[in-house]
Amino acid sequence: MALRRPPDRGAALVAALLMAVAAAALWQSRELSPLGAIFPRTIGVALLAAGCVVLWRSLRGSAPSSRGLPREGWLRGVLMIVVMGLWIGLLERAGFAVASVVAFFALALVTDREPPTPARLLRFLAVALVVVIGFQLLFVQGLKVQLPTGSWFAGR
């Protein structure tokens, strides 16, 4: 007898969302030329079909259970995403070095599970400075990559 698990509603929801993406791709393919539309239509239909099977299996509990969203530590995960998002947003405004030192420091704080002490904070800042400056030198001088200097600090 096949092993049944509780329904995996999270996986079913993701499958339904992806099926909606497939439906949107199929709908959009109306505007394409016949040659440009063949492949999107084929893959759109394949995604709809595979999504249907995953949806059915997840609701029946016949698919392996997924981990789902984390129940513990999720706030740290969200904070990490926010910090990285801000980091990217600040790259061209604050410049690569400033944005990276601040974000490195913030990410170290987000990851750390010990109470922050002045010594720990200083350590994070020191490592952030060394890593960022070291790699900036390597990329700019060694690999000739032009990193953003920041519009906030550009001469007016």
Added chain:
Amino acid sequence: MSILATFQAALSPWNLLLALAGVVAGTAIGAMPGLTATMAVAVLVPFTFTMDPASALILLGAIYTGAIYGGAYSAVLLNTPGTPSAIATTFDGFPMAKRGDGDLAITLACLSSVVGGLVGAFALLLLAPPLAAVALAFGPVEYFWLAILGLTLVAALSDGDGWKGAVGACVGLLLSMIGSAVVGGDIRYTLDTQFLLGGIDVVPALIGLFCIPVLIDLVVSREEHLELEGKVAGFRLGEAVRIALANKINLARSSTIGTVIGMLPGAGGSIAALVAYSEARRASSDPASFGKGNPAGIIASESSNNATVGGGFIPTLVLGIPGTPVDAVVLGALLVQGIKTGPSLFREQSAIAYTFIVGLIVATLLMLPVGLVLGRYAYRSIIAVPKNLLVPGIAFLTIIGSYAIHNNVDDVIVMFGTGVLGWGLSRFGFAPAPIVLGLILGPLAEQGFVQAWMIGSATDNLLGMYFGRPISLAIIFMAALTLLYPTFSRLYYERKTRRGAAPPP
């Protein structure tokens, strides 16, 4: 280019330095539990952008081979495989460490990795050119079916649910269609933005998909400190060589298994190691000692997983079809370099191909001194890097690395966006690897599919175009075999178990 010139190019001081640096970096990253060989290569790919293609390939090959070996450290001393391919190394490595033979286990892992790596690299040297000559006969429809064969990887990469793997592959294929169509030039799915006009670049997407989910999971998880079992006090090289020589058949068999499995789509280091381990145990005169600290188990696991490196590069370089997720990353890096892998690589850019293969052999040889010295002196400091510095450090590398691709923040946004999407999907069982595969193989599949469609329609023989050519049929057969093998194998074992459990008549 003559063989001598190839050796000279591969053995230039710069390439030797790169191979050494790659092995050290790969071993260090592979040794950290939670960081995979795929992530090691993905995060270090941007360092290769300004290099010449052969040097870039040598560095990536060295990182890859080092990372696969590095996984053995934590497998032996922590009972936690540093990379998934070291899973079978824990079976006997950890019991050896517990009884005080951790140093011997590490040295044996190093020796076996070198032998396995060399067998795989020589197989690449000897098998790739003739296979490339055969592959020159391929037309568009064969390339379409090859892409489908590559996509059958999803069966092995989908974390236990092939249907979710199929969904992931379709998502990757849809992502590959964003931007200008490969045939016809239609602008598709750009949401009327300039940003998506050029499509989703493969390299930032795969850095994001392979690195960001790991980082978020590291931040979310509570595990902080890992306790070492046993210690590494010396090399015990002589003893390890004697044990390896006594296990020469096991070594040869496991290396061959690793090479062959590496060539198959989807069957990477972890499958090779488990198959080789199982074969070593089956062939042993004392199978009961396996799992209790038998050095033969480490030899089987480590020689086979390193042999997959060279084996996996055979389909990657010859056909442009990645054998493993790491090969997919290397393929992406080559695209940035403007190199199109496939049979023409060995005809038009043979110097690059051969310099890389010789470089891979050199990197594998360098693994012996590097592995022994790191295992003896640096292991503790490698795993002692606290999570609160490891996470921002790797996040920093993903940002600077994806920016460096085109000196553009757009690539960083793609990296981060696909990474967060990959994390969300992975929490619900949709692994990132099939998405990457779809993204990489999408243009190849579409080009072959549409061109074959056009030729088939023009000759009024659409079905014959797709299913009537002998090479296509052979590839379809291989794809079907790859897809159906796990099901047949499961049914076979279920039937065998039922027979074994049935009461005697």
